[in-house]
Amino acid sequence: MKKLFPIVAFIAVALISLTMAGFAYFATQEAARIKFEGTADDALSRIESRIDLHLSLLRSTQALFDARNGDITRGEFKAFFTALNIDDNFAGLRGIGFLRLAKAGDEAAVERDILHDHGSAHPIYPQTTEPWRTPIVLFEPLDTSNQSIIGFDMFSEPVRRAAIEKAMADDQQHASGLVQLGQGAGVTQTFTGFLVFVRLNVETAPDVINASRSSTAGFLYAAFRAGDLFQVALSHSPLLPVNVEVYDGKPEAGNLLFRSEAPPAERIGAKLLARRDIVVAGRPWTLLFRPTSAFEPPSSRAIPVMLGMFGLLLAGAIALVARYQERAYDAKSALHEATEKSLLEKDLILQEMKHRIKNSITRVLAIARQTASQATDVKEFSASFSARLQAMAASQDMLTRSRWQKADLGDLLRIELGQVFGKDLPEGVLSGPEVLLDETTTQALGLTFHELATNALKYGEAGNSVGALKVDWSVDGPGHERTLLLNWREAGQKKLEAPAKTGFGTKLIDLNVTRELRGTIARDYSDDGLKVEIKIPLAG
Structure with a gap:
């Protein structure tokens, strides 16, 4: 409650001041309305007197x-x-x-x-x-x-x-x-x-x-010429600061008998409107009166504004005084909370680093064992193992740049394909919307794309021209039920057949997609090349 005192004081004084300013404002509005109503009645009296004079001539x-x-x-x-x-x-x-x-x-x-x-x-x-x-x-x-x-x-x-x-x-x-x-x-x-x-x-x-x-x-x-009749009635000195519209019956455009030349004031003309209904020789008329720019309200509108501003300044001054009294206490509390928060964040960071390092070591060891079991000599092991470590490093680098939040699917594909085919990929190889991936999906898809690109380089037409490769993706489903659909196409002139033996790269791809990402993968070896369709659920 002590910390809230400056705010409470400010709100209380401000409300009192604004209430007083509001009453003053409405008082000026009401005074202006009363004054204008009197002006409108004066104009009406002039018009009625002039009409009565003319009708008396008809009676004579x-x-x-x-x-x-x-x-x-x-x-x-x-x-x-x-x-x-x-x-x-x-x-x-x-x-x-x-x-x-x-x-x-x-x-x-x-x-x-x-x-x-x-x-x-x-x-x-x-x-x-x-x-x-x-x-x-x-x-x-x-x-x-x-x-x-x-x-x-x-x-x-x-x-x-x-x-x-x-x-x-x-x-x-x-x-x-x-x-x-x-x-x-x-x-x-x-x-x-x-x-x-x-x-x-x-x-x-x-x-x-x-x-x-x-x-x-x-x-x-x-x-009677309406224009001359009403103009003469209203032209007596002193001139009245009113715009007059006279209608035969209801105030509609087709019933307008007369309108003053002086236009109504834009600032107050819409607020101050006086309507008078009279009967002239048995026929109802409607007269609308609006103030012109010459109309002066009885009191200035600046008074409520100044009163409100003074009240806000006073409320601000009281709040500042109360705030200065609490500043030392707030500074001490903030320092204590910052120290505790820093210690807590350091502990969390250490735990997170231990967890990530353990996961990375486990993944590296698994890749090393599987690569070694498939390699025929040290040179082949070194090349394959080094390429897979680079794919992991690229994924880690993307996550590091985003502070381990999200990585963009398109950027991940450009990095992994760039390592295999070179950094300058032709236009049209990649197409799809922005899709942000979490840490697990980024690392798994990074290795998957690396293996697919390596196989395309070794066995497909992409080894001759990266332009033979097309990758597109889309996202279906609402909210937490979104699904990523990725199509990997390798166009070629020769007929492809499914390999008789499944290598480690293919197993790594299947494990990443089906087990780690809980998705599906389908391969289609056709006359015009290889088509791979990957579907994985996306985290909300």
Whole structure:
């Protein structure tokens, strides 16, 4: 527990400091959110006030028509509209107009009234299959650029028709969905906006729609350019650091009425998002507010970071002080443990060396006895025994370089074949994946490859060209059940036959593979040479 005290102290002080920093961070986040919510409400208030101002103008126009029982000439309507000075007082208002309500088939009467009021013919368009016609008969401001809107039947267009049908049912104002204003013959520029309709009831109108107090002669409407309307509403001083998106209904791309030019701040725009749902003339809108780069949180975010850093530094200082107190004790304990470990490792190394030397001497003696029993004279014994000792030495050398851990099968083959055929082996003689062998497998396969190479040099075509020799290998099976499959092929022109007598080299190969490595070996003497297949299990 004494050794853990520095860590415990560090963790405790760090947790307290980070907790305080976390509370400070969330406090700054909440303060920024509250401030932005207030900014968003301010922007919403400006937008709603501007819309209410414009809709009040439509109500004033309705009052004018009601006072005259709908009997307003074009000149009177133009004079009324000019007096409003909408460019200065009602920015964003495209204009105000009047739609005459008529049954389909009664277009001629309406066209005569238009000809009388405007002094020029304006046929009602477009063709429609709807039962009602609501052509524009009055509109201001009307100039040469928009004369073609007179006679346009709004009931023929689905978005406008949906709002008009709602206006038929009551005396309330009803907004349309998103429309493109300025459409018509010869019009080159259109504006995204919306319309607001209200029905006009007159006592002398034909009984075309049931109403509570009179009959409906038509509809007054106001057309709004969304971009200008919202831009003017938000441009009052002081400018608000918000990016505003206004949607007709759900916030989807096809419903976008307006988007501020100032982009939202990338750093905090995704975190601070205020949504407001309002109803404009009976139609739901969604407004999304995001802060721009001009938005300043009420408190700096650097404060939680500095608090957290100070706490970590304090925790580190306390931990270091505690650690210095334990350093002497730790040094003494480490020295004692190192001494004991060194003694233990030396003892293990000595035991391992005794075991390996004993195994090597036993193997050398066995090879010496077997070689001597097969040799005809001292010279032959010396050559065979020396070659086998070199094969053992090569395997030992590979294991020594890897600190007696693992030896690569490909490297082992190159060393053993290099001792027999020379160091420079042609390309394509050896092929296979990397396979790491343990000590026992390395020593046994080293001798096996040496004997196979020696026999190939003496009796096979490889004695003439090492290119006649091909060795490939693969590994099959998962995990601890892996099996090494090695194919030794000696190509030749002469037919090979199995030897009548088994020599020591062949016995050594079989003993190494079947007994020491618990594998199998199969030889195939065919017309085109010798094929040897070796299968041995690999240690996990």
